[in-house]
Amino acid sequence: MELEGIAQRIKEKHGIPVTARDVARVLGAALTSADIWRIVDLAGLPVLATCEGLQAFAERGWVQFVDDRVWITAEGQKTAQALGIGPIQELRCPRCRGRGLELEPFRSLTQEFARVAKDRPEAAQEFDQGYVTEETTVARIALAFARGDLAGKEIIVLGDDDLVSLAAALTRLPKRVVALDVDARIVEFLSRTAKAENLALEAHLHDLRDPLPSELVRRFDTFFCDPTESFRGYLAFAHRGISALRGPGGAGYLGLTRLEASLAKWQRIQKALLEAGAVITDLFPNFHEYVNWPYIETMRAWAFLPVKRVPGKFEPWYRSALIRVELVEEPRVENVRYAGDIFTDEEAATT
């Protein structure tokens, strides 16, 4: 069938494993919106795969690129109908934006966090940064609270351009919060704010490719991290988090996109998390919404976009899932050094 051929073409051109079903998702997204960023978001595939799919559709006359819009054609609509593909309706709850969480009890945290975060460092491509909306950070804290991973706990945040450590500490509920980041601007910002606000928060400069300092190994109840999404990079971050946990019952919160990780990569990542002694207790797709970073036009995927438009700062198109894991066994990870580039692979879009 035709979608199968397009999936094959994407695999051959970009080395990204996609299925006919994935290609159908791109067509469904193009039926839903003419906006390239909405299509990228709804298709839920590595960005380059979506771009290649759209090119293949255009060659078949299913879509047309006009200025910065992607228009479905009558031919495209006919094809979609024949294949049983319709527009995508997310059915996202308007109150909680699909997270299922009531944030009302965290209203004052939201305000305080907005106040202290307003001078945050801007996202830097050098460190593969890109931070989530303030509401997202608060929602992450709320979920950790609801799961019993916040109050009275010792928490470590591995890479923190999202300022999760700050939001956690502002609740005054954790016993201790430690943030590690490779970016001196972030460490400096967190340290300064911790002092000014008198928070149980410490921030240290640390490159997560290096082993965790021994005084941080097996000392925490909860970790947060939003790994870079090459398979090797993802595991490096996740393993650091797991090795920071005291043992069974410890919990971790990880982000994972579909825009830089195919479902095939998701499967490898999930296998590795289970092998490390963890179980997946929660997996909410599209939990995290990102604020657009200033380096959109120099990111890897830009050149591949069939139509180009710089999205507004608060026009969310880059979303990611939140995965909560809990250790059910003694952690099985090695705290080793990772050499070389752990940030990119064929599915990368933003680096």
Add this chain to the structure above:
Amino acid sequence: MELEGIAQRIKEKHGIPVTARDVARVLGAALTSADIWRIVDLAGLPVLATCEGLQAFAERGWVQFVDDRVWITAEGQKTAQALGIGPIQELRCPRCRGRGLELEPFRSLTQEFARVAKDRPEAAQEFDQGYVTEETTVARIALAFARGDLAGKEIIVLGDDDLVSLAAALTRLPKRVVALDVDARIVEFLSRTAKAENLALEAHLHDLRDPLPSELVRRFDTFFCDPTESFRGYLAFAHRGISALRGPGGAGYLGLTRLEASLAKWQRIQKALLEAGAVITDLFPNFHEYVNWPYIETMRAWAFLPVKRVPGKFEPWYRSALIRVELVEEPRVENVRYAGDIFTDEEAATT
């Protein structure tokens, strides 16, 4: 530490793997409510483990059993505070009950489903039945719709006391819906309703311990099942579902409780799903709410409850997660016969 000792005692007495963290969850639940069913629900452990934990707490003077209530004592509160354990707040969105889904577009389905389901067969212990609320069934259909697993698709439901097949067919969106059940009452009810309502739904009598008939193997886009929760039984159901899927891109919806499955069992189940060629794309805890079944007093866990009260029919305490999986590889499962009792193990509560 003391919770560790209680965890050990639970393991020794019931063979259920629990962590100190799990025991802390029981104490947190007892801080939150004096109602035994709410405690069982919030603790999120195999029911027998929660019961044993409460007994251990009572021996230490942390709780007292008075009539049908479980009261936390001053000593219990002091202990919880010293251990950094607080009451559990679920922070469940009041609009979507924590599912993140907007059901408004399915309002007419809800009404129609309620109308045709009102003469449904009552849950029978013989078949390990117990059905979810009508809202839950509609929410499951809504999620499948949002994920593109409903419209234009061929769908199989393996074991259907929840009447998922009926709700799916009532949307008139799927190409074909097939339900298999071991209970002639259910098959008869579905067949009769399909005829009366002119639905693209067929129901067949089938014991899922037997291999799937060859005409149903690799023929479907989507499966639903709510497996029995012994490890062997769970896999039997899940593998039948996976073997019914056409191939990569096919999706499955499975229920999984924490009241009859420890997180250690969750881990084994997740490993098996990944090994079978699937990836977990969604995992919403407490997605399903059950209507209380008429055999509460003869279920296995009843004898172990420290205080006894029969809950009302629509007083939900038995909830379960919804796991959506998608095949990323050719399915790796064998369509074999399962002999003997696949329904019970040491974590079972309701059979």
